[in-house]
Amino acid sequence: MQGKKDSSHPEAVWKQIWESFSIPKINFFFWALFHNKILTGDNLCRRNIAGPHRCVFCKKALETSVHIFIECEYAQKAWTSFLAGLNVSPPVHSSISDMFSSWKARYPYNIADKSLWHKVWIAAPKYVCWKLWLSRNEIVFNQKEMTAENVAEKAKKLLIETLNQSIARDSSLRDEERAWLGEYIPTSTPSSISRPNHKKIWQIRDTMENFQRWWKSQGKCTIFFDGASKGNPGRSGAGGVIYLPDGRKEEFSWGLGHKTNNQAEVLSLLKALQLARNENQKEILVFGDSELMIKSLLNKKGLKDPVLNKQILRVNRLMKDLSSVQIFHILRELNTEADSLANIGCNLEKNMISINAGEPNMAAIP
Numbered sequence: 590m591q592g593k594k595d596s597s598h599p600e601a602v603w604k605q606i607w608e609s610f611s612i613p614k615i616n617f618f619f620w621a622l623f624h625n626k627i628l629t630g631d632n633l634c635r636r637n638i639a640g641p642h643r644c645v646f647c648k649k650a651l652e653t654s655v656h657i658f659i660e661c662e663y664a665q666k667a668w669t670s671f672l673a674g675l676n677v678s679p680p681v682h683s684s685i686s687d688m689f690s691s692w693k694a695r696y697p698y699n700i701a702d703k704s705l706w707h708k709v710w711i712a713a714p715k716y717v718c719w720k721l722w723l724s725r726n727e728i729v730f731n732q733k734e735m736t737a738e739n740v741a742e743k744a745k746k747l748l749i750e751t752l753n754q755s756i757a758r759d760s761s762l763r764d765e766e767r768a769w770l771g772e773y774i775p776t777s778t779p780s781s782i783s784r785p786n787h788k789k790i791w792q793i794r795d796t797m798e799n800f801q802r803w804w805k806s807q808g809k810c811t812i813f814f815d816g817a818s819k820g821n822p823g824r825s826g827a828g829g830v831i832y833l834p835d836g837r838k839e840e841f842s843w844g845l846g847h848k849t850n851n852q853a854e855v856l857s858l859l860k861a862l863q864l865a866r867n868e869n870q871k872e873i874l875v876f877g878d879s880e881l882m883i884k885s886l887l888n889k890k891g892l893k894d895p896v897l898n899k900q901i902l903r904v905n906r907l908m909k910d911l912s913s914v915q916i917f918h919i920l921r922e923l924n925t926e927a928d929s930l931a932n933i934g935c936n937l938e939k940n941m942i943s944i945n946a947g948e949p950n951m952a953a954i955p
């Protein structure tokens with residue numbers, strides 16, 4: 590994006606107006622709005638042009654940009670509806686530039702600079718203002734009224750469409766952020782995932798449907814593992830499911846006795862990998878829901894727990910024997926089978942293991 594840099598605003602704000610994620614016409618619109626160059630009633634008046642001088646939404650106040658985009662009850666409703674689920678109240682600033690300059694700080698959690706949520710959050714107020722403006726124009730030019738909730742819904746829909754078309758990769762979204770994004774489809778493309786590098790963590794946090802579509806297309810031995818501990822440390826169990834390329838599904842539950850949750854997680858992966866190796870599998874996709882544990886596994890460090898460190902070394906040795914092991918972090922909701930098997934493991938005597946090696950049946954693969 591070419592443009593003269595505005596020296597009256599900090600560079601960060603200028604960058605946020607012209608960031609490349611948002612649809613360019615929205616950035617242009619917002620840039621004009623930021624500099625109060627949108628043709629609202631007050632600006633039309635100044636230019637001696639006839640137009641609505643009263644807010645078309647509430648029909649009470651003079652139509653200024655700060656009124657129709659922030660102060661008006663209609664705008665407030667749109668913001669409230671748009672921000673629902675995010676624990677952020679609607680803006681109450683006395684200028685668009687104040688609102689936008691402090692926008693990032695309004696978010697109650699830290700936002701990493703290049704994260705996906707950063708893109709979404711910075712784009713959000715522009716999209717809301719854009720849809721408010723379109724709604725205002727519909728009333729002025731076509732006499733069509735839209736509810737504020739509808740404005741919010743349209744802004745969010747367009748934002749998610751933008752996101753789906755961008756090549757932005759999902760980083761670490763919070764649960765509320767993921768829920769808010771709803772229909773967002775992360776770009777977890779098979780081509781980038783099939784790199785034979787087991788040291789790389791790919792985060793696949795996806796809808797069940799997209800996830801399964803991707804996973805089936807891989808046609809590899811696939812492991813889901815989980816560990817459970819009643820007390821941490823406490824009575825623990827490991828569990829896992831191994832989907833074999835011939836369609837068989839092996840399940841196991843393993844009683845671990847007194848262990849920590851992390852130890853149960855690692856032992857569960859160890860057992861699952863051993864079972865896969867016994868089936869002569871060498872290329873394996875692994876899914877687990879403990880992000881911390883997966884990171885520790887790949888860094889070969891067990892968070893100051895010497896027992897855990899030893900277990901992690903064993904897993905890493907086993908992974909070296911196999912030609913390709915890729916570990917992915919998935920949401921807990923995608924790991925329910927392994928989770929219940931691990932819970933069964935908690936109720937087994939120490940070192941008792943129950944293995945269920947299924948019959949070949951392609952239909953069994955979800």
Ligand SMILES: [Zn+2]
Nearest residue numbers: 644646647661
């Ligand atoms: Zn109004």
